Amino acid sequence: MQKILPQLRAIAGICGKQGVAPGRCHLSQYCLRVAVEGGELLYHNMTGELLLLSAEEAAGMFGRAGVRDELVARWFLVPEGFDEYRHARQTRDVALLIAPQESQTAHFVVFPTTDCNARCFYCYELGRPRRNMSDAVAHDVAAFIVRRTAGRDVRINWFGGEPLYNARAIDVITGDLAVDGVSLTSQMTTNGYLFDEELVRHARDGWALDDVQITLDGTESVYNRSKAFVGVEGSAYRRVLRNIGLLSDAGVDVSLRLNLNGSNERDLWQLADELAERFGGRENVTAYTVLLRDFGFGSMPHESRHRALAAYGALQGHLHDVGIGRPWLPRRSVKVNQCMADNDNWITILPDGRLGKCEHESEDKLVGRIYDDGLDEEAVRAWKRVVRVPECEGCLFFPSCNRLRECAWHAEGCTEYDREEMRINLRHRVLTAYEQYCREHR
Ligand code: SF4
Ligand code: SF4
Structure with missing residues (x-):
């Protein structure tokens, strides 16, 4: 043993x-x-x-x-x-x-804008108002962050919309935080299109950007069709791949998210191969896949969901096998929170200064404003309510499960498919830990 x-x-x-x-x-x-x-x-x-x-x-x-x-x-x-x-x-x-309840780092998810240069058909922002953060609000956001942080380190995730669509607001906020001597690092969830060499340098040095998440929906033609960028000349796919290389060269970690929708499995396998060929061997470029629930899995016949799960597990494995898979490991501490939404160290800030708890909720279930003294504590508590179903009693995941009732992804509560997806993920993490161990003890 x-x-x-x-x-x-x-x-x-x-x-x-x-x-x-x-x-x-x-x-x-x-x-x-x-x-x-x-x-x-x-x-x-x-x-x-x-x-x-x-x-x-x-x-x-x-x-x-x-x-x-x-x-x-x-x-x-x-x-x-x-x-x-x-x-x-x-x-x-x-x-x-x-x-420990109090973290050394205060986390903020800041939406410089809810507008975007792409038109992904699955975007949760679809149908919501497109708002830009003004300079005045950006200054107020920085002041709010300083007040709330009370001397702790600050980590910002720039989110949206496409955050680079309003880089000006990011400049204002980071400029003010620097004047106040705040210790800042940041990450960004972006489609990656608007970067160029100069902006990559500026983001790394001025915004303290060290990590970027970029979604890729398929190989070149599939990607260009599904992203449907506005005002783009040439292939957006090629430009984004170039930018991934620029970010990686600049020392920024790049995490590539491959959205699996039940009908693009083959194309994503091909994409995985292309990514491995281009970025394999770079330690700071990794890829992972997620099953898109927004495609209406809830109404699909069970067979389809089984197929989708099988495809999901197989693609995770393939990314790993071709050497670009994200090396996720089993958790190494007690799981106190599910995500940002039930974690008091996290808050989201919308373009008009309203505050929320979940990065996917930019209109509903909000918890306050940067101009108020405190948060709506009842709304904050609501985000901490967890799903409990009869199956919890015999469930493998109970010791680490904080599934949130308010989370739109958990609208069905907890189904056998959810648990199967979690099992695939846990199995993947366990195998990754074992492989790491084998490498270290060769
Ligand atoms: S995964 Fe589902 S069944 Fe298992 S503990 Fe969590 S809510 Fe309960
Ligand atoms: S979508 Fe769900 S899991 Fe994701 S941040 Fe929101 S509440 Fe958390």
């Missing part, structure tokens, strides 16, 4: 070792098994521990005294009748109580 990842320190401190049970045991409901060459990986989603068992150990794990006792002590095996759900709830409650 080899230890690939140790237990999370906080959980180890709370749970300690499980006493060895004399009777029958079964595998913990929080354990994910992944077969690998010559053995099996066991990942515990509550303790965070990852073990490698040889084929022989895996086959005899319930019977061989040494292996069995070790797996019991580490919570991978539990006695018949043991109430794991209750134990996980208690552990979670204690872990959340002792987890």
Whole structure:
């Protein structure tokens, strides 16, 4: 038995070792098994521990005294009748109580604009007003950030719309923060089209930009058709790929998001190959895929959803195999929040100074204004309400699940397809951790 990842320190401190049970045991409901060459990986989603068992150990794990006792002590095996759900709830409650609430970094998602130079047919901003942040509001935003930050470091995600469509507002905000001596780093969610060599340099040095997320919807013709940029000469795809190279050369991390919609699987495989050929070997360019729910999966027949999930898992694997996949690992700390929406260290700032909690909500479910003294606490609390369904009781993901009721992506609550998608992701992370371990211990 080899230890690939140790237990999370906080959980180890709370749970300690499980006493060895004399009777029958079964595998913990929080354990994910992944077969690998010559053995099996066991990942515990509550303790965070990852073990490698040889084929022989895996086959005899319930019977061989040494292996069995070790797996019991580490919570991978539990006695018949043991109430794991209750134990996980208690552990979670204690872990959340002792987890540090105040982060050293205050996070802001700033919308310099909700306008955009592309016309993606799936955009959540479709039908919403196109607003630009004025200079006056940008100055007020910087003052708000300084007030709210109280000396902590600041991390801004420039979001939109297309943030570069109103680079002026970014200049105003970063200029004011520099005058106030704020320690700033930033990232950007952008289509990447408007960058050029000079703007890349300016963004890195003036906006402290170190990370960019760019969505690619397909190979050249598919991309150009689905993005439908306005006022573009030549191929937008070629320009964006050039800009990815410029950003990478400048030391900015580039994360490429491939939107899988159930009918573009083949094209995205080809895109993955093209990206690997062009950017493979660059440590700061990685790609991942997401399943687009906005395409109405809720109304598709079940077979389609199964197919979409299979395609999703296969594409994740392919990105990994061709050497451009994002190296996601299992979480290494207690999961306190789902996302920005239930995290008090995050706030979104819209072009007119209204405040929100989710980057995908620019009109509804807002929580205040930069001009007010405090936030609408009831609205903030509403964002923290979690989904609970009968399946939670036996669910592998319960120890790390904070699925939010207000999240538009969770409008269906929690379905077996959601859990299957989470299983694919967790399996991918476990395999990545194992590969990393193998590389380091070769
Ligand atoms: S909400 Fe869904 S994923 Fe989360 S614990 Fe419940 S069943 Fe599992
Ligand atoms: S869409 Fe859902 S998961 Fe994403 S930031 Fe909003 S609330 Fe969080």
